[in-house]
Amino acid sequence: MRAGQNPAKAVKEVAKPQRITVAVLNYIPFISGYYADVFNVLKTCLGSIWENTDLPYDLMVFDNGSCEEVKDYLNGQVKEGRIQYLILSDKNLGKGGAWNVILNAAPGEVIAYTDNDCYFYPGWLSKSMQLLETFPNVGMVTSRPFWGRVEHNTATHEWAEKDSEAHLYSGQFLDWETYSSFVMSLGVPEEEVRSWFKENLDYRIDYKGLTAQIGASHYQFLAYKKVMQQFLPFDMDRPMGQVRQLDIRVNEAGYLRLMTVDPLMQNMSNQVPDEFRKMENVRPVNGKRSKLWKIPLIKRPLMKLYDLIFRLYYGGSFK
């Protein structure tokens, strides 16, 4: 039975989610072999979000069945207030299954999705948001330019050719460093990358004072939640390898797929590059109230008082 009054009923307002939810999908089943350094990759990824995100946001992490050590770390970040929403899954739902949860559940109007091996540079969110909010009918914005499949971008090309305010042009705009740093991080040998680079053709659009490169990736993107929900659910029976469905569906629905022209994020894959190893100086997402109240000497008697008042008013049935 209910004894007394639930104090939650006296609370007038609850926390409101931020407009943007940064969502990270994580899976580290063990810390050895392929995953030996991935725990550090995750920490570096989260550290770069905490350090370099320049707009208000909530951080959501979906853990798709990682080992205990990783779960403990993530749980610790919730306690520190650095992660606002943490979902721990006992089973691996695959990337599609995790997307079905994340893209439905993220409380923000805008979702900034990323795999757990992405490093974000300062200003990545605000510059990506500019494209999302300025271009019309945007499906996905990825925070760096790189090579992508032309057949996934036909809707963007069609729009740019028809819209009088949009200026579409092509050329080789990416320098070797920007191009190769991403492609080689995927494990492609340098020789192969060099041959791709020679033949690379970038397509760009100028629109209302901004420039975007055509293309996007399911690996990291910003999107409006209401747009993403049109493409759910994803029926993916394997943990990975079927994720291009998102790129295809967004293009087929006629939405634009855009990238920033500056590299605002970098793929780390399963090893932290030396340049990102110093990520200790991270700050919490939200400021917390004074820690004075948490000193045990102060907290304990106050909690005792709280307990006594509860019993004084509502403890009649407690014998």
Add this chain to the structure above:
Amino acid sequence: MRIGDNPSKQGIQAYTPQELGVALLVYIPSMEGYFAESLNILKVQIESLHKNTEVPFDLFVFDNGSCEVVQNELKQLLQDKRITWLHLSSNNLGKTGALNWLLSALPNPWICYSDSDTFFRPGWFSKSRELFETFPDVGVVSCQPNFYDNIKGPSLAMKNIQEKGYPVLMKCPPPEIVKQFMHVLGYGEDVLDQYLEKKVPTLQDKQNMDRAYLGACHMQFLGRREQLQQILPLPSNMALSTREDLEFDTRIDNKGWLRLTTTDFNVIHMGNHLEGAVLKELQSGEAISDKNKTSASVASHKNNLAWRFLVACNRIGFMKKIFKRLYVNLFELYSLEKK
């Protein structure tokens, strides 16, 4: 850079969610006061679900900013595979905020929502499903009779179902049901007669058998995911609010969907305190372990000096007001993280 091949890309099967997903909303900000017994009650609830649910299910626990002891216990339950998905939040999103989240996120075709103080009896799922199969246009079904419908007067769904040839009669429920209802809500014997005479809209099947009462409750309900998602997002500004609950009811009804309850108690509301007949039933059944039987004992407090001082102060009017304010302020200080 990437070294080696990701083993996840080698065609391993991903987990396919069960047909039924049970979503529990947990908020136990402290282990004192109102919430002193809440963790034990939650453990009894989870055990009852595993013991008394007839089909395999996924359990999604949404923790809405509980204290560390509770979050650690939930993590342990996840590790023990008693929970499939655990959501930990550093903020309290309120009940409706969490409901928006849960009804959006659960991947299962059938979703059972429950507060964290419900005991599930054997057969609860099949008895709820039966009502979906017996009547057309069912939105949600609660597993215990509800004598008060939030929507006053004839609802849209009620008119629709009558037009389809299903009788709705105003009837007094059987006395044993009324007594159980009063007990779980903590009502005294003094109002028993009043409740025995209370007539409740009762839905009959085409053989004129009483099958359900109209008006589901918010503490526990079963529904289809595809339907529930159509009423989202619900307004969510308060931690707990009857106004926001009413919006849930109204949106279901506006769709022309029925909100029903079973005619008997297939779940029991345990509240924040176990006692009397409910405790006896739980202790006599096999649904809870010896460990929880012991911990589900009645809380007690000492009649010490501090207590006597408080009682004396409480006799003074303004002190009483101060105490009440302190109660809420201390709750907010230690239980709620505000941005």
